[in-house]
Amino acid sequence: MVDLSVNIGGGLTLKNPIMTASGTYGYGEEFADFIDLSRLGGIIVKGTTLQPRQGNPYPRMVETPSGMLNAVGLQNKGVDYFVKHIYPRICDIDTALVVNVSGADVSDYVGVCERLSDFDKIAAVEINISCPNVKQGGMSWGTTTAGAAAVTEACRKAWNRTMIVKLTPNVTDVTQIARAAQDAGADAVSLVNTFLGMAIDVERRRPYLSTITGGLSGAAIRPIAVRMVWQVAQAVTIPVIGLGGIMNGRDVVEFLLAGAKAVQIGTANFIDPQVTIKAIDYLHDYMARRSLNTLSELTMLS
Amino acid sequence: MKQQMDFDVKDSLQLGGNYGLLKLRPIAQEMPLIEPGQFAQVEVPNCKTTYLRRPISINYADKHELWLLVRRAGAGTNALCDLRAGAKLNLVLPLGSGFSTQVSGRVLLMGGGVGIAPLLMLGQRLLANKTDVTFLLGARTANEVLQLDLFRQMGETHVATDDGTLGHHGLVTTHPVLAEHFDHVACCGPMPMMRAVTAIAKERSINCEMSLENTMACGVGACLCCVEDTSDEGNVCVCTQGPVFNINRLKW
Structure with missing residues (x-):
């Protein structure tokens, strides 16, 4: 009998290790026509900030080889709108509801965590110190150990349920940032957010994105993400949640073998809105065929 | 669904x-x-x-x-x-959400190039609703006036080509039929055409809808990549609130 449940830290057990990545799945309800959302291990909703944000000007997206660049810039209606209007619609979905939290200053992150803490169906927050598309805050917190520690420590005081810290790959040594987050009180780390990239329209001789640079996601980044997850899994003792270019169930297994306890599927949802369910089914079959009963038995062979 | x-x-x-x-x-x-x-x-x-x-x-x-x-x-x-x-x-x-199909008065459907695509079905629906519909199709050249026979079967159809090989010689926005009275315009085409039609409709206070084609990733309102800046709500998803917008919402 295959049991896909997994503990991702802070006492939070997911029914299976497959979650959806923030910024790619809206609030979950956008996909309700396509799948039974209650089958997901978790839904990580769009990055939420203290104040509403309009995000960056259009154009915000360009397709690239096996991937895409985006520069959305954390467009969202703010935490108050979220708790009043969106939370009531999604809080009864039988899955772990995780809110991705972003901000410019430490006080912004803390403010969002405090506002969310009254809503008990939020299972966890994911502290986003890795958004490459905002001028202030975002990734700048996640590129130094001091910055990562400062945000993590402050949010820890404001949030007593599971706290995941989402890391940027745009650093020299991601293991140092992961350790800083762990030491400052993170229950888990998730990686990778997008890689900073750029694409130029050679006909128009202009960058495709209004912001010139943007975040690269999709299958193109998967091998780099797998390598980083593998490095971090050996460097920290807290659970690692892997993401970056997962396109199917086979890729989920790859991240789990690299040391991730759970995964997030992002860009692939744009290509196949049912990819999450197919990946859960694949993982179940993969385990059953090998007579593996729990995810702790799913490890890389030496 | x-x-x-x-x-x-x-x-x-x-x-x-x-x-x-x-x-x-x-x-x-x-x-x-x-x-x-x-x-x-x-x-x-x-x-x-x-x-x-x-x-x-x-x-x-x-x-x-x-x-x-x-x-x-x-x-x-x-x-x-x-x-x-x-x-x-x-x-x-x-x-997405489509064109209004309950409209009264004289209605003009304007398409440029491949932008005529959604107007075929819109024309059929409006005719079924007993609407007075006129079509105006534009293209660079005669053989790029797509599905002309199907539009002609539906009703009064005007054509403009940039090179004058069929119908009015010039941009679709300079076609003489535009001088006539219309109560409602539905339009889909290249960006310069849609902006020009928006200007005409605003000047003459004609109710007007545009179908946008902003670059999209998800198509279901999840990624927020395809946004259009609107006068009432700021950036909104073209894939869910559009692709059809009343020009009153557009900051063109």
């Missing part, structure tokens, strides 16, 4: 040198109800360089059949136009 559906390519026609018309038949699922102006996110098979689906307007749909009119704009749309009868195609549909 939005769904993911597999289709058979029943017929694949090359039109005007630069366009393809795919006639699709659902394989297993029942065709959902489709409103004029809605679109599908179309998988691109057999293409090494594309990654995402392509948002394509629905040209025609009934219970058994769905047509996609595709302009060869790049590798993805080329691969779609090159599909042959017998191929399989996966679509996510129906997406």
Whole structure:
């Protein structure tokens, strides 16, 4: 009998290790026509900030080889709108509801965590110190150990349920940032957010994105993400949640073998809105065929 | 309800040198109800360089059949136009909100190039609703005036070509029929055309709807990539609040 449940830290057990990545799945309800959302291990909703944000000007997206660049810039209606209007619609979905939290200053992150803490169906927050598309805050917190520690420590005081810290790959040594987050009180780390990239329209001789640079996601980044997850899994003792270019169930297994306890599927949802369910089914079959009963038995062979 | 559906390519026609018309038949699922102006996110098979689906307007749909009119704009749309009868195609549909279909008075449907695609179905629906409809189709040259026969069968149809090879010689926005009285305009075409039509409609206080084609990733309102800056709500998703917008909402 295959049991896909997994503990991702802070006492939070997911029914299976497959979650959806923030910024790619809206609030979950956008996909309700396509799948039974209650089958997901978790839904990580769009990055939420203290104040509403309009995000960056259009154009915000360009397709690239096996991937895409985006520069959305954390467009969202703010935490108050979220708790009043969106939370009531999604809080009864039988899955772990995780809110991705972003901000410019430490006080912004803390403010969002405090506002969310009254809503008990939020299972966890994911502290986003890795958004490459905002001028202030975002990734700048996640590129130094001091910055990562400062945000993590402050949010820890404001949030007593599971706290995941989402890391940027745009650093020299991601293991140092992961350790800083762990030491400052993170229950888990998730990686990778997008890689900073750029694409130029050679006909128009202009960058495709209004912001010139943007975040690269999709299958193109998967091998780099797998390598980083593998490095971090050996460097920290807290659970690692892997993401970056997962396109199917086979890729989920790859991240789990690299040391991730759970995964997030992002860009692939744009290509196949049912990819999450197919990946859960694949993982179940993969385990059953090998007579593996729990995810702790799913490890890389030496 | 939005769904993911597999289709058979029943017929694949090359039109005007630069366009393809795919006639699709659902394989297993029942065709959902489709409103004029809605679109599908179309998988691109057999293409090494594309990654995402392509948002394509629905040209025609009934219970058994769905047509996609595709302009060869790049590798993805080329691969779609090159599909042959017998191929399989996966679509996510129906997406977005379409044109108003309950409109009164004299209505003008204006299409430029491949922008005529959603107007075929809109014309059919408006005629079924006993609306007084006039069509104005524009293209660069005569053989790129797409589906002209089908529009002519529906009613009064005017044509403009940039090179004068058919109908009025000049941009569709300079066609003399525009001097006549219209109560409502529905428009889809290249950006400069839609901006020019918006200016005309605003000046003459004509109620007017535009179908936008901002670059999209998800098509379901999740990624927030395709936004248009609106006067009432700021950045909104073209894939869910559009692709059809009343010009009152646009900051053009």
